[in-house]
Amino acid sequence: MHEDTICAPATPPINSTLAIIRISGPESFRAVELLFSNYKNLKPRSAMFGSIIHNNKIIDDVILIYYPSPNSFSGEDMVELFCHGNRLIVHRIISALNQMGIRMAEPGEFSKRSFLNGKIDLTEAEAINHVITAKSEWEIDTAIRQMHGALKDIINTVKNDTILLKADIEAGIDFIEEEIEFVTYEQAGIQAGKISSLIYSLITRCKTGEKLSRGIDVTICGKPNVGKSSILNLILNRERAIVSAIPGTTRDTISESVQINGIEINLTDTAGIHAPDNEIEKIGIELSHKTIEKASIVIMVIDGSAEITDEDRNIISELHGKQKIFLINKSDISNARTIKKIQDHTDPPSILFSAKTGEGLEKLRDAISKILANEFVEYKDSFVADMRIIDLLEKSAENISRAAELINYNEPVEIIAFEMQALIDNLSGITGEITPDDILGSIFSRFCIGK
Ligand SMILES: Nc1nc2c(ncn2[C@@H]2O[C@H](COP(=O)(O)OP(=O)(O)O)[C@@H](O)[C@H]2O)c(=O)[nH]1
Ligand SMILES: [Mg+2]
Numbered sequence: 001m002h003e004d005t006i007c008a009p010a011t012p013p014i015n016s017t018l019a020i021i022r023i024s025g026p027e028s029f030r031a032v033e034l035l036f037s038n039y040k041n042l043k044p045r046s047a048m049f050g051s052i053i054h055n056n057k058i059i060d061d062v063i064l065i066y067y068p069s070p071n072s073f074s075g076e077d078m079v080e081l082f083c084h085g086n087r088l089i090v091h092r093i094i095s096a097l098n099q100m101g102i103r104m105a106e107p108g109e110f111s112k113r114s115f116l117n118g119k120i121d122l123t124e125a126e127a128i129n130h131v132i133t134a135k136s137e138w139e140i141d142t143a144i145r146q147m148h149g150a151l152k153d154i155i156n157t158v159k160n161d162t163i164l165l166k167a168d169i170e171a172g173i174d175f176i177e178e179e180i181e182f183v184t185y186e187q188a189g190i191q192a193g194k195i196s197s198l199i200y201s202l203i204t205r206c207k208t209g210e211k212l213s214r215g216i217d218v219t220i221c222g223k224p225n226v227g228k229s230s231i232l233n234l235i236l237n238r239e240r241a242i243v244s245a246i247p248g249t250t251r252d253t254i255s256e257s258v259q260i261n262g263i264e265i266n267l268t269d270t271a272g273i274h275a276p277d278n279e280i281e282k283i284g285i286e287l288s289h290k291t292i293e294k295a296s297i298v299i300m301v302i303d304g305s306a307e308i309t310d311e312d313r314n315i316i317s318e319l320h321g322k323q324k325i326f327l328i329n330k331s332d333i334s335n336a337r338t339i340k341k342i343q344d345h346t347d348p349p350s351i352l353f354s355a356k357t358g359e360g361l362e363k364l365r366d367a368i369s370k371i372l373a374n375e376f377v378e379y380k381d382s383f384v385a386d387m388r389i390i391d392l393l394e395k396s397a398e399n400i401s402r403a404a405e406l407i408n409y410n411e412p413v414e415i416i417a418f419e420m421q422a423l424i425d426n427l428s429g430i431t432g433e434i435t436p437d438d439i440l441g442s443i444f445s446r447f448c449i450g451k
Pocket of ligand 2: 228249
């Protein structure tokens with residue numbers, strides 16, 4: 001299908017032990033013959049040592065692997081060579097390839113060829129991209145499952161069920177005179193219901209994945225000097241935010257990523273909420289309120305070494321309806337009576353904490369994990385779907401709801417079949433069987449060079 005041959009470095013342009021260059025297309029083996037000293041001993045898909053020689057000069061010693069079509073990532077003839085990780089060497093090898101008419105690949109072009117040659121579908125291509133960009137353990141595990149076809153398989157099951165149901169419904173048309181029904185309206189309705197619940201469960205699982213990929217916003221709030229920044233630093237295990245005994249030290253929000261139980265958390269420290277002393281503090285505090293509003297989980301910190309105040313109580317009421325965790329900080333210098341008084345004001349019960357000794361850190365992590373597990377029940381079965389896939393699933397859900405309604409009202413078979421065909425088309429768009437060129441372009445252009 002593709003006449004031209006492409007090449008690209010698959011590793012970043014930095015000095016490293018090794019760099020990898022990929023070549024794909026019909027001229028791949030000719031390039032090897034012209035440049036690689038040991039091409040005669042090459043066996044398919046086996047590593048071979050030799051030199052890259054260009055204009056009678058050795059550019060580098062390399063390990064080279066040749067993958068004849070169709071048993072390669074792209075499905076075309078492919079070469080991967082491992083040279084030393086010096087960008088000048090990589091540049092010289094790429095230049096030598098360019099000189100023999102092998103052009104630089106565009107971002108994602110190897111994957112695009114893999115897709116066009118039927119080696120992977122769009123859900124798997126999407127997953128490969130996520131394997132590379134994943135920021136959490138959860139995302140890597142999920143992306144690998146999807147790269148192995150987890151989402152594709154379910155989409156194909158839903159699609160095949162739809163095709164069968166449509167065929168059954170349509171078969172009835174030919175035998176309408178004889179009054180043979182291949183499927184009754186009632187049976188068709190039940191089947192449509194099953195398809196519908198599969199699609200809705202896919203939507204939830206994809207949306208969960210989409211949210212988790214972006215990271216969960218967790219905000220630390222409280223009045224000044226209660227230890228918010230100290231707690232951020234403790235969770236991150238480094239001195240990210242300035243900690244001082246002077247109230248109002250943190251004036252801007254500070255956000256950092258951290259993994260909790262394999263899930264990426266965007267943890268934000270905020271300016272202490274109270275009646276501001278000056279303009280800068282006022283702006284910081286307004287930002288704190290906004291950050292709290294947007295957060296999925298709020299960690300509110302209360303100073304356990306002092307009496308609870310109206311400022312604390314105001315913040316507590318601001319958190320009404322939010323997922324929240326209360327920490328009574330400075331437990332190392334607090335007393336039982338003060339703690340008891342604070343406990344009376346917090347629901348859920350607060351965790352006794354000390355940013356100084358680390359007391360309560362494990363309980364805090366557990367509390368966050370527990371909220372995540374409740375909020376995202378299906379997170380272990382979720383998918384790394386982009387908005388394109390979610391959008392097509394939502395259209396599919398509309399199609400099957402309409403079809404079910406038509407079946408319910410015993411509408412003519414042709415109208416039902418028409419709706420079911422729209423459903424099949426939308427499902428085919430997800431895997432990429434029917435996908436316009438410009439959409440393919442926008443999907444693969446998000447990939448790295450050399451992927
Ligand atoms: N004894 C004790 N002091 C703490 C603890 N956490 C914070 N502090 C102190 O409280 C003061 C304010 O801390 P900081 O993290 O800047 O509070 P923030 O204004 O809420 O961000 C600093 O002097 C910290 O050293 C703790 O758990 N125990
Ligand atoms: Mg602070």
